[in-house]
Amino acid sequence: MSFLLLVFDLLGTFVFALSGATLAVRQRLDLFGVLVLSCAAAVSGGIARDVLIGAQPPAALADWRYLAVAMLAGVATFYWSAVIERLRNPVQLFDAAGLALFAVLGTSKALAFGLSPFAATLLGMMSGIGGGIARDLLVARTPVVLQAELYAVAALLGSGVVALAHVTGLPQYPAMAAGALACFGLRYMAIRHGWHLPVARVPEEP
Amino acid sequence: MSFLLLVFDLLGTFVFALSGATLAVRQRLDLFGVLVLSCAAAVSGGIARDVLIGAQPPAALADWRYLAVAMLAGVATFYWSAVIERLRNPVQLFDAAGLALFAVLGTSKALAFGLSPFAATLLGMMSGIGGGIARDLLVARTPVVLQAELYAVAALLGSGVVALAHVTGLPQYPAMAAGALACFGLRYMAIRHGWHLPVARVPEEP
Amino acid sequence: MSFLLLVFDLLGTFVFALSGATLAVRQRLDLFGVLVLSCAAAVSGGIARDVLIGAQPPAALADWRYLAVAMLAGVATFYWSAVIERLRNPVQLFDAAGLALFAVLGTSKALAFGLSPFAATLLGMMSGIGGGIARDLLVARTPVVLQAELYAVAALLGSGVVALAHVTGLPQYPAMAAGALACFGLRYMAIRHGWHLPVARVPEEP
Numbered sequence: 053m054s055f056l057l058l059v060f061d062l063l064g065t066f067v068f069a070l071s072g073a074t075l076a077v078r079q080r081l082d083l084f085g086v087l088v089l090s091c092a093a094a095v096s097g098g099i100a101r102d103v104l105i106g107a108q109p110p111a112a113l114a115d116w117r118y119l120a121v122a123m124l125a126g127v128a129t130f131y132w133s134a135v136i137e138r139l140r141n142p143v144q145l146f147d148a149a150g151l152a153l154f155a156v157l158g159t160s161k162a163l164a165f166g167l168s169p170f171a172a173t174l175l176g177m178m179s180g181i182g183g184g185i186a187r188d189l190l191v192a193r194t195p196v197v198l199q200a201e202l203y204a205v206a207a208l209l210g211s212g213v214v215a216l217a218h219v220t221g222l223p224q225y226p227a228m229a230a231g232a233l234a235c236f237g238l239r240y241m242a243i244r245h246g247w248h249l250p251v252a253r254v255p256e257e258p
Numbered sequence: 259m260s261f262l263l264l265v266f267d268l269l270g271t272f273v274f275a276l277s278g279a280t281l282a283v284r285q286r287l288d289l290f291g292v293l294v295l296s297c298a299a300a301v302s303g304g305i306a307r308d309v310l311i312g313a314q315p316p317a318a319l320a321d322w323r324y325l326a327v328a329m330l331a332g333v334a335t336f337y338w339s340a341v342i343e344r345l346r347n348p349v350q351l352f353d354a355a356g357l358a359l360f361a362v363l364g365t366s367k368a369l370a371f372g373l374s375p376f377a378a379t380l381l382g383m384m385s386g387i388g389g390g391i392a393r394d395l396l397v398a399r400t401p402v403v404l405q406a407e408l409y410a411v412a413a414l415l416g417s418g419v420v421a422l423a424h425v426t427g428l429p430q431y432p433a434m435a436a437g438a439l440a441c442f443g444l445r446y447m448a449i450r451h452g453w454h455l456p457v458a459r460v461p462e463e464p
Numbered sequence: 465m466s467f468l469l470l471v472f473d474l475l476g477t478f479v480f481a482l483s484g485a486t487l488a489v490r491q492r493l494d495l496f497g498v499l500v501l502s503c504a505a506a507v508s509g510g511i512a513r514d515v516l517i518g519a520q521p522p523a524a525l526a527d528w529r530y531l532a533v534a535m536l537a538g539v540a541t542f543y544w545s546a547v548i549e550r551l552r553n554p555v556q557l558f559d560a561a562g563l564a565l566f567a568v569l570g571t572s573k574a575l576a577f578g579l580s581p582f583a584a585t586l587l588g589m590m591s592g593i594g595g596g597i598a599r600d601l602l603v604a605r606t607p608v609v610l611q612a613e614l615y616a617v618a619a620l621l622g623s624g625v626v627a628l629a630h631v632t633g634l635p636q637y638p639a640m641a642a643g644a645l646a647c648f649g650l651r652y653m654a655i656r657h658g659w660h661l662p663v664a665r666v667p668e669e670p
Binding site: 309310311312371373374376377380381391395398399400401404405410411454455456457458 | 489491492493494495496497498500501511515518520521522525526528531541542543545601602603604
């Protein structure tokens with residue numbers, strides 16, 4: 053089971069890194085900038101979570117495989133960005149899978165460090181969306197995860213399922229599977245059908 | 259006394275969250291984005307302070323009331339943004355009160371964790387202005403707290419009063435009251451009279 | 465030896481603060497904004513490193529001299545920005561020296577806290593470039609350290625030399641000197657000859 057989790061975790065890291073590298077290539081950053089955005093997109097959410105729960109050094113620094121995988125994705129995107137762009141639809145699916153996995157893993161880790169279910173849910177969501185926020189801030193644009201179709205809401209749903217199972221004493225691994233499926237399913241349907249949350253009506257400027 | 263501090267703390271949280279939500283609505287973010295900006299504006303300063311002094315998990319995550327109050331402000335702004343806009347002047351006053359309270363509370367907490375008065379003053383200021391900085395960075399604009407009328411200077415004054423009282427052995431609660439009044443008073447006068455710090459003369463571009 | 469390190473460390477802090485203050489003056493921030501950008505540019509890298517390795521409170525807060533030196537640079541730039549602008553070439557050299565020193569010091573500190581050589585190398589690089597990233601994010605622009613001539617690569621080289629010496633059991637201080645020289649030399653040559661990393665060819669937008 054633990055090996056499977058690691059595989060999914062690294063796969064999620066790879067896909068998030070692809071999203072960072074693709075943005076960096078479009079912004080005409082050099083090879084190094086591409087690597088930085090790859091790593092930032094892949095590990096910022098987990099690092100923020102680990103710093104907030106006091107788990108230093110963060111897992112993404114303590115285990116070299118995370119950054120190695122992220123850099124691999126960066127180099128691949130740098131040299132074959134045309135291929136990656138054509139794979140955009142599969143990448144979006146992998147990204148939803150990475151989001152689901154990071155959200156439930158983040159929630160579990162926060163619960164294991166003794167945080168309340170409420171805080172753990174928020175930290176799980178942050179694990180999922182933090183990378184996308186860091187990636188976009190580094191090129192000075194408003195994070196798309198704050199605007200995309202139910203992106204953060206899906207992460208919140210997955211995290212919430214895991215936290216709720218913890219409160220009610222249900223077994224952890226099935227709850228994580230259910231949470232990940234719920235997150236992935238909601239995000240997939242939102243992409244497919246263009247679901248989104250309402251936007252407030254803005255009053256006229258005087 | 260402690261209950262009164264909590265009430266003020268939550269009131270400050272609410273008002274800072276209003277400022278984040280108002281900005282998010284103007285930027286046409288969806289309901290979730292509005293909630294994220296509400297929370298970011300309300301708790302980022304305190305979270306940064308707690309991470310820097312090693313008080314993990316941060317109070318804003320350990321106690322669910324902070325984020326609940328911030329989300330309440332976000333939902334209220336989302337549905338009644340026209341009302342909130344019309345209340346801009348009272349909101350600015352509440353914001354000054356929140357700034358004053360966060361600055362003196364942040365300084366006290368840093369002193370209690372054994373930091374030097376110099377560092378505690380800076381951390382108190384950061385508790386006050388950190389939320390505004392995070393809020394503005396999330397929509398990719400230069401933080402207004404770096405430009406507004408004596409905003410950070412007022413926070414620095416309030417924090418400095420508390421730290422000075424600590425150095426000289428004066429009692430803590432009266433010093434906090436005096437610091438908060440000094441911060442609020444300076445900010446209020448700066449808004450009313452348009453006081454601001456000088457801007458450097460920029461040399462001509464060659 | 466330790467005194468020499470402190471002198472270099474404070475000199476690096478001063479020069480990084482100059483870069484932050486110069487940017488703030490050009491962006492027409494007021495005196496306080498200039499001081500904030502000075503401090504952010506000078507100490508953000510070291511603070512991020514200390515938070516990630518769990519060394520709280522960060523050295524830049526625990527020792528008042530760092531922020532005092534940074535503020536001194538900010539005030540000097542505010543009142544004599546024309547002079548600082550004319551000194552741009554010497555400042556660029558000092559900046560390269562500061563980068564070299566921060567990178568090797570950061571790597572050493574991370575190794576002393578028990579991080580792996582791989583993680584220590586990355587943390588050393590972050591100590592060097594983190595200030596420049598924070599400085600640019602605060603005025604909402606893409607960090608130039610992600611684009612400048614071999615800037616982060618030079619920091620990575622210096623950090624890597626120190627980590628490699630640690631792995632192979634070579635003495636620490638000579639390794640730090642060698643790493644700093646390698647970083648400074650590469651950055652100097654890159655500025656002088658306009659060396660830079662390749663940029664990816666972007667596919668045509670469909």
